[in-house]
Amino acid sequence: MSAWVRRNRWFLIALGVLIPTAIVVSLVPRWFPYQEIQPQPEAVELGETVRYSGADIQLTALEVLDGAEVGAAAGADVVVATFAIDVVEPPEVALCRVHIVSNEAGFERFWDSELFVSDYRVPDRFEQTCSLSEVGSYDLQMTFLVPRGEVLNPVVELSSSAALPRVLRLS
Amino acid sequence: MRRALAVPAGLGLLLLAFGVAYSTPGAPQVEAPFVVTGGVGDQIVSQHLVATVNDVALAEVVELNSWTGTTSGVWLVVDATVEARIERTGVEANLFIAGVRYPGTNRTSTDTVDGRVADAGFPVTGAILIELPADVQTMPGAAAAVLRLSPGIDARLDSVIELTLDLTPLDVAGRVELATPRDGAR
Numbered sequence: 243m244s245a246w247v248r249r250n251r252w253f254l255i256a257l258g259v260l261i262p263t264a265i266v267v268s269l270v271p272r273w274f275p276y277q278e279i280q281p282q283p284e285a286v287e288l289g290e291t292v293r294y295s296g297a298d299i300q301l302t303a304l305e306v307l308d309g310a311e312v313g314a315a316a317g318a319d320v321v322v323a324t325f326a327i328d329v330v331e332p333p334e335v336a337l338c339r340v341h342i343v344s345n346e347a348g349f350e351r352f353w354d355s356e357l358f359v360s361d362y363r364v365p366d367r368f369e370q371t372c373s374l375s376e377v378g379s380y381d382l383q384m385t386f387l388v389p390r391g392e393v394l395n396p397v398v399e400l401s402s403s404a405a406l407p408r409v410l411r412l413s
Numbered sequence: 414m415r416r417a418l419a420v421p422a423g424l425g426l427l428l429l430a431f432g433v434a435y436s437t438p439g440a441p442q443v444e445a446p447f448v449v450t451g452g453v454g455d456q457i458v459s460q461h462l463v464a465t466v467n468d469v470a471l472a473e474v475v476e477l478n479s480w481t482g483t484t485s486g487v488w489l490v491v492d493a494t495v496e497a498r499i500e501r502t503g504v505e506a507n508l509f510i511a512g513v514r515y516p517g518t519n520r521t522s523t524d525t526v527d528g529r530v531a532d533a534g535f536p537v538t539g540a541i542l543i544e545l546p547a548d549v550q551t552m553p554g555a556a557a558a559v560l561r562l563s564p565g566i567d568a569r570l571d572s573v574i575e576l577t578l579d580l581t582p583l584d585v586a587g588r589v590e591l592a593t594p595r596d597g598a599r
Binding site: 315316317318349352353388392 | 501532597
């Protein structure tokens with residue numbers, strides 16, 4: 243057996259090199275482009291202003307309201323996120339999405355914004371939908387339902403289709 | 414000696430090639446969903462959904478809210494608690510009997526726990542209704558019907574929940590009154 247190995251050592255070494263190389267080469271056209279389009283979160287502190295998708299974006303307040311106190315649905319708390327947004331150089335098309343993210347369950351969970359989720363009412367001076375497609379500044383406030391007592395330190399994820407894969411994680 | 418071996422070796426390789434060709438998985442196998450299984454009463458966790466089937470029954474007529482569901486067949490009434498695991502997702506229910514798919518009914522609008530969206534951490538308990546042939550209990554495969562809960566109609570390469578149900582010993586109730594989905598577990 244050892245004689246066979248010795249006789250074929252160069253072939254075996256070549257296999258040892260070529261098989262991993264073939265695997266990597268086969269991944270190049272799919273795996274690496276897939277990785278490149280995955281969201282790339284950028285952490286932004288509360289109160290910090292960041293230029294994103296042609297807009298200056300600042301998370302000015304983020305609070306979790308006790309669902310029982312604001313008449314939310316059973317088993318829910320309400321997260322209120324407030325932004326100051328100044329759209330300076332809007333892209334032609336920019337679909338803005340805002341989520342709450344929490345990894346307090348041991349893995350990341352996401353919640354979409356909801357209107358009229360409780361007795362809490364967004365004051366009239368705030369917009370309630372995120373838009374990054376027109377020049378101008380405005381204050382934005384969005385509400386989210388999260389499971390009661392399970393989200394104590396929420397993070398707001400804001401993304402624009404024009405700026406992907408970069409996304410903001412504000413908290 | 415080598416020449417004598419060449420012909421059988423060639424035939425052997427040819428047979429091997431046929432074997433490989435015929436055993437290569439087709440689209441149904443390659444695109445099959447990733448299944449998480451469990452039984453009635455188990456909390457089953459897939460990538461997208463967390464579900465518990467609390468009870469299973471058959472009924473001739475169901476009443477849900479102000480809607481009366483009549484059928485020339487029979488209703489499979491599944492009491493289930495469903496929530497999303499990671500993010501908002503759809504909930505689709507299908508029953509497979511000997512490979513034939515019977516979808517959750519859409520005759521009830523959103524008064525069932527399927528055919529609507531679920532959010533992470535917000536369990537909803539209610540009914541899943543599936544219309545089946547009247548003779549379902551004598552059909553081949555009725556003893557091993559598969560209830561599938563998935564986030565969408567297209568479950569290819571997706572994570573799904575499946576329970577095997579024996580429909581043959583179930584009593585068929587005449588009329589069953591059901592409640593609309595409510596928040597929380599059972």
